[in-house]
Amino acid sequence: MESLFRLIVLTVVIVCASAYIPRFLRGRPKGGFLGAPALDHLNKEELVAVHNDLPDAQFFIQKLDHFDTQDTRTWKQRFFQSCATKSKVLFVMIGGEGTANPIWNVQGTWIEYAKNYGAVCLQLEHRYYGDSHPTLDTSLENIQYLSSEQALYDLATFIHAKKTEFGAEKVIIFGGSYPGSLAAWFRIKFPYLVDGAVSTSAPLLAQVNFKGYLEVVQNSLDTFKASGGSCNDAITAANVAIQNLLTTQAGRSQLKAMFRLCDDIDVNEKNDIANLFSTLAGNFEGVVQYNKDNRAFEGGAGTNITIDTVCGIMTNKALGDELHRYAQVNSLMLKTYSQNCTEFKYSKMIASLRDVAWSSEAAEGGRQWTYQTCTEFGWYQSSDSEAQPFKHTFPIDFWTQQCQDIFNIKFNSSFIARAVAHTNDGYGARNYTQDRVVFVNGDIDPWHYLGITKSLPQAQAILIPGTAHCANMYPAAEDDPAALVQARKTVGQLIAQWLQ
Structure with a gap:
C-alpha cells in the first residue's frame, strides 16, 4: 500500500514537471555504448x-x-x-x-x-x-x-x-x-x-548491485599522477564538502550557483539528492569508460576530455579548493554538451523515462535500456562500495526504485533479483x-x-x-x-x- 501511495504521489508530481534524461544513464551515454568511429585521421x-x-x-x-x-x-x-x-x-x-x-x-x-x-x-x-x-x-x-x-x-x-x-x-x-x-x-x-x-x-x-563499477573508476583515476596530489582524494573531499553544504539553506544556495543547477535543492527530496550526486559522479564515469578511445560520439563532443583532463583539474590547487575544482569539471561538461544548467530533479527524469511515444526523448534508448536493466541485467552502478571516491550518496535502492517509478510497482528489488538470476541461469x-x-x-x-x-x-x-x-x-x-x-x-x- 505504501508503494502504491508513493507511485500515485509521484505521478501527480510528474504531471507538473518538465523532463530530462541524464547524459550518462546506467553506464549508457546518449546514443548507446558504442559510439561512432572517429574520422579525424582522414583527409x-x-x-x-x-x-x-x-x-x-x-x-x-x-x-x-x-x-x-x-x-x-x-x-x-x-x-x-x-x-x-x-x-x-x-x-x-x-x-x-x-x-x-x-x-x-x-x-x-x-x-x-x-x-x-x-x-x-x-x-x-x-x-x-x-x-x-x-x-x-x-x-x-x-x-x-x-x-x-x-x-x-x-x-x-x-x-x-x-x-x-x-x-x-x-x-x-x-x-x-x-x-x-x-x-x-x-x-x-x-x-x-x-x-x-x-x-x-x-x-x-548479470548483477543487481554493480559495486565494482566505481571501484574500477577509482583504480583508473589512480593512473593519473601529478604533484598536486591524488585525484580520488580530491573527489572525495569535494563530495564531503557538498554533504556539509546541503545541511544549510545558505550552503544549498551556494551549491546551486557553483554547479549551475537548474532548480533549487529541496533537502527533503532524497532522490533529488542522490540524483545530484550521481549526476556529478557521471562526469567522471563517462570519461573513464571511454578514455582515449577512437570514437566520435555525438559528433565528437567530449572525445578529447580524458582522465588526464578531469584529474588535471581536480589536482590543480591554483583553481581553488576541491569543491571549486569539482564544480569546474561540471562546468566543462555543461559547455562541452551545450547545456545551460545541471538537471538533477528526480521527478523530471522519471517523467521523461515514462514517455512511451517513439517521438519522445526517451525513445532514443534511455527508456528501453532502463527496461532491460530492470527485467534482465541490473548493472546498477551504486555507491555502496567502500573502495570508491564518491561517498555513499547514490545507494542501490535509488536505482531499483526507478524501475517501479518508471514502469510498475511490481518491478521491485525482489523482481529484479529474480530477473538477474534468470539471466545468469540462462546464459551461464x-x-x-x-x-x-x-x-x-x-x-x-x-x-x-x-x-x-x-x-x-x-x-x-x-x-x-x-x-x-x-x-x-x-x-x-x-x-x-x-x-x-x-x-x-x-x-x-x-x-x-x-x-x-
Missing part, C-alpha cells in the same frame, strides 16, 4: 569517399514474438549491408542499445578484417532501438517483447536467411558492450549458425563453455569487471592495459598503444583460424 577526399559509401537502410521481416507459435505478428527490422556484394563469407555486426549507424559499415576494425576475406558486411539493428520499432509505442504492454532472448532469435532468423541468400559457408559475428554479450550468448544458443564470435567489452555476469554468467569466441577488454573500462578477462581452455581472452570500452573496434590511430595494436592483430589471427 577531405577520404571523408567525402566515406560518406558516399554509406549504405542505404534495408529492412528484414521478423516475428514479434519468437516464443509464441500462435502469434503471427511481424515487423520490419533495419539493417545495413556493405563491403562485398557476393561472398561465401558473412561478417555480422550485432546492434545494441542505440541507433545502428551506417558509418560502421565503412569504418572500423571489422571492415579491415572483412577486406582480407572479401566478406559481405551486415549490421543488424536491435529491436526497439533506432528505427527498428516492433510495436506502436514502448508502453509496458508493448515493450514486453524487448529482451536479449528475443534479440538472439532475431539474429538467428536473420543470419539463417542471409546464409541462404548468399550461399554463405562461413559467418563471423562481432559485438561491443551489450552486443558483445549477445555475440557470446549467440555462440551458446546457435553454435551451428556461426563459425566464430568477437565479444568486446562484454559484461557476462562467466561459466562459459563454448569455443570459437574471443573476449576482448580494456583494463581502464569499468565493464571489464563483469566480463571474462582470463583465457579459458576453449576460448581466448585479451585484457588490453590502458585502454577503455570497445577500443579495439575503432579504427586504428598512429598513437595507439602497442598492446592495442597487438590485440587487433591477435583477433585477426583467430578469425583466420575460424575461417579455415
Whole structure:
C-alpha cells in the first residue's frame, strides 16, 4: 500500500514537471555504448569517399514474438549491408542499445578484417532501438517483447536467411558492450549458425548491485599522477564538502550557483539528492569508460576530455579548493554538451523515462535500456562500495526504485533479483563453455569487471592495459598503444583460424 501511495504521489508530481534524461544513464551515454568511429585521421577526399559509401537502410521481416507459435505478428527490422556484394563469407555486426549507424559499415576494425576475406558486411539493428520499432509505442504492454532472448532469435532468423541468400559457408559475428554479450550468448544458443564470435567489452555476469563499477573508476583515476596530489582524494573531499553544504539553506544556495543547477535543492527530496550526486559522479564515469578511445560520439563532443583532463583539474590547487575544482569539471561538461544548467530533479527524469511515444526523448534508448536493466541485467552502478571516491550518496535502492517509478510497482528489488538470476541461469554468467569466441577488454573500462578477462581452455581472452570500452573496434590511430595494436592483430589471427 505504501508503494502504491508513493507511485500515485509521484505521478501527480510528474504531471507538473518538465523532463530530462541524464547524459550518462546506467553506464549508457546518449546514443548507446558504442559510439561512432572517429574520422579525424582522414583527409577531405577520404571523408567525402566515406560518406558516399554509406549504405542505404534495408529492412528484414521478423516475428514479434519468437516464443509464441500462435502469434503471427511481424515487423520490419533495419539493417545495413556493405563491403562485398557476393561472398561465401558473412561478417555480422550485432546492434545494441542505440541507433545502428551506417558509418560502421565503412569504418572500423571489422571492415579491415572483412577486406582480407572479401566478406559481405551486415549490421543488424536491435529491436526497439533506432528505427527498428516492433510495436506502436514502448508502453509496458508493448515493450514486453524487448529482451536479449528475443534479440538472439532475431539474429538467428536473420543470419539463417542471409546464409541462404548468399550461399554463405562461413559467418563471423562481432559485438561491443551489450552486443558483445549477445555475440557470446549467440555462440551458446546457435553454435551451428556461426563459425566464430568477437565479444568486446562484454559484461557476462548479470548483477543487481554493480559495486565494482566505481571501484574500477577509482583504480583508473589512480593512473593519473601529478604533484598536486591524488585525484580520488580530491573527489572525495569535494563530495564531503557538498554533504556539509546541503545541511544549510545558505550552503544549498551556494551549491546551486557553483554547479549551475537548474532548480533549487529541496533537502527533503532524497532522490533529488542522490540524483545530484550521481549526476556529478557521471562526469567522471563517462570519461573513464571511454578514455582515449577512437570514437566520435555525438559528433565528437567530449572525445578529447580524458582522465588526464578531469584529474588535471581536480589536482590543480591554483583553481581553488576541491569543491571549486569539482564544480569546474561540471562546468566543462555543461559547455562541452551545450547545456545551460545541471538537471538533477528526480521527478523530471522519471517523467521523461515514462514517455512511451517513439517521438519522445526517451525513445532514443534511455527508456528501453532502463527496461532491460530492470527485467534482465541490473548493472546498477551504486555507491555502496567502500573502495570508491564518491561517498555513499547514490545507494542501490535509488536505482531499483526507478524501475517501479518508471514502469510498475511490481518491478521491485525482489523482481529484479529474480530477473538477474534468470539471466545468469540462462546464459551461464562467466561459466562459459563454448569455443570459437574471443573476449576482448580494456583494463581502464569499468565493464571489464563483469566480463571474462582470463583465457579459458576453449576460448581466448585479451585484457588490453590502458585502454577503455570497445577500443579495439575503432579504427586504428598512429598513437595507439602497442598492446592495442597487438590485440587487433591477435583477433585477426583467430578469425583466420575460424575461417579455415
